[in-house]
Amino acid sequence: MSTAAATAGERTGRAKPATMAQALGRALRDAMAADPSVHVLGEDVGTLGGVFRVTDGLAKEFGDDRCTDTPLAEAGILGAAVGMAMYGLRPVVEMQFDAFAYPAFEQLISHVAKMRNRTAGAMPLPITVRVPYGGGIGGVEHHSDSSEAYYMATPGLHVVTPATVDDAYGLLRESIASDDPVVFLEPKRLYWSKADWSPDAPAQVEPIGRAVVRRTGRSATLITYGPSLPVCLEAAEAATAEGWDLEVVDLRSLVPFDDETVAASVRRTGRAVVVHESSGFGGPGGEIAARVTERCFHHLEAPVLRVAGFDIPYPPPMQERHHLPGVDRVLDAVARLQWEADS
């Protein structure tokens, strides 16, 4: 995998606060400037700059042909991107919201994910599908789904999700440079999170497929990604009062999955909780817990626990706080790691 972000330049520019949305926009811009085959397409990505303003200014700078307002049809957008990629372009598709990507599932699963395989490697599809996902922004129905499990269950796709401003830039550059299709999940409730960041010289980030330890600790590992990373970091701070020294692993990439980093951490700490906001049943946590168990069985002091959203359709905004795993639920799980064999 190339490391486009890593070669983006020396750190010379002054660091200023930037939001994740701005960093994503900058990544698109830099990718388009560096490679004329990179095209952005989707609903409202041109004049409006996207409903989250991630594509702001791209149509002005690169023209309508490189940043295109499409007709309103997700299957059409992704289907067209397949053809564009077949002809040598690198389309970056914006799906407006998680739940509106579903009309495009047929294209994603039957074509995007399979093209390389069915052509024996002759026709890879370098498509990046950007999907704003997850809740916590008070959106009405169909604006808060966590759809990562569907994507993870489809062989042929990379599935990545940044949780920091630096990663938003770096991972998106990586995704666009990747010759494999990438589903790039953008945690919408972190769009406005800020970090000191220099657009002129973004920090080097790890490539796709590598997890990062965001906080080191000795007594248990919180395994998480995307929107739940800040929750876990806060929980880890709070847990110090109870004498827990928690390690927090940010997966960054769900496919490929970094078994090494995760297992190394759990072997050190002997305990693990997987935290995500999508539903638990059939969700990413089950897969992750199984992988950890397979690799760390003899090191585990307790079963791997999961803290997830309830197994319900995403609730209306006035009720979402009950559904989303917060610091307290994470701390409760941590307390349950004091596991006794007969309990």
Place this chain on the structure above:
Amino acid sequence: MTVQELPGAAAYRPTPPPAWKPLTDPAPLLPDPEPYRVLGTDAAADADPELLLRLYAELVRGRRYNVQATALTKQGRLAVYPSSTGQEACEIAAAMVLEERDWLFPSYRDTLAAVARGLDPVEALTLLRGDRHTGYDPREHRIAPLCTPLATQLPHAVGLAHAARLKGDDVVALAMVGDGGTSEGDFHEALNFAAVWRAPVVFLVQNNGFAISVPLAKQTAAPSLAHKAVGYGMPGRLVDGNDAAAVHQVLGEAVARARRGEGPTLIEAVTYRMDAHTNADDATRYRGDAEVEAWREHDPIRLLERELTGRGLLDEEGIATVRETAERMAESLREQMNADPVLDPMDLFAHVYEERTGQLREQAEMLRGELAAEHDPPLEENGVEGRR
């Protein structure tokens, strides 16, 4: 035969194909090039004065509702409101042509159509307030849930209408969609099914110029959206969407046609979205004031008011009475919306399945525990325990 053995061009004699004729004569299906108008034309003389007055009162009430709901977003009482200001004629005339037994399939912008059909103004807003996804019983009002994923309600309307006809009920389904929604695959599949089944459905496209920021020219290259009907074998009709009398007439004819068993119609109502896409949108990014101002002259309420006052059917006093009624509706809406809705968090688990799974029972217990720790007295004492 190998490629080399293929006969040369000179030897090739094309045989004429068998006779072919189109399944349906396309000419009667084609829409007129100009949107149909009643107000301000000779056709207005035939319009029923009582209907015009009713339309007027409803339009004024609808406008007041839009203004009030938009104000509620500014006070944080509504999460979001997609205003239909400027489109009231489509919304209201559409609802008014339906009989009680008919069904309405609205999109997220069509709150007014639902209210004009008799839905309680507050119940119509629960989705947008954020307390419930759908705050009413669709079967009670024969209004499908306000639908957010675009065009996905259209095949539902076709299925319902088809089922009703199979059962021998003369029910018509009216399905509403925006101009942008016509690009979705579901739109095309719905039209095709409806035409092949001759389902009693009327498709109403409110062409309000934009899909969020994207203008119609980037949505379609067709002569008009109504022209799309022809390819499916149904009539397409173009109507001035700001002319309530015209919308009422054209929709009425299509509904009657559907009820007679003559199949679906696609109607494009040409209108304009005066406000931004929603309160969260910045419309100055994609359109200029001049365009908006030009449409202000063609405001649906103004058009109707001019007609009615011109014909002596409405005077200052009549206008004042209508406004007064609308004001009272707004007051009551404001008052009810200013009260915090009482929500039961345990409802989260109440309607996932007919019976809760073991997994959901466990999760409900967990939340109950959390809430009990938060609340004093615990929720159980408030009767929450008894719920399914």
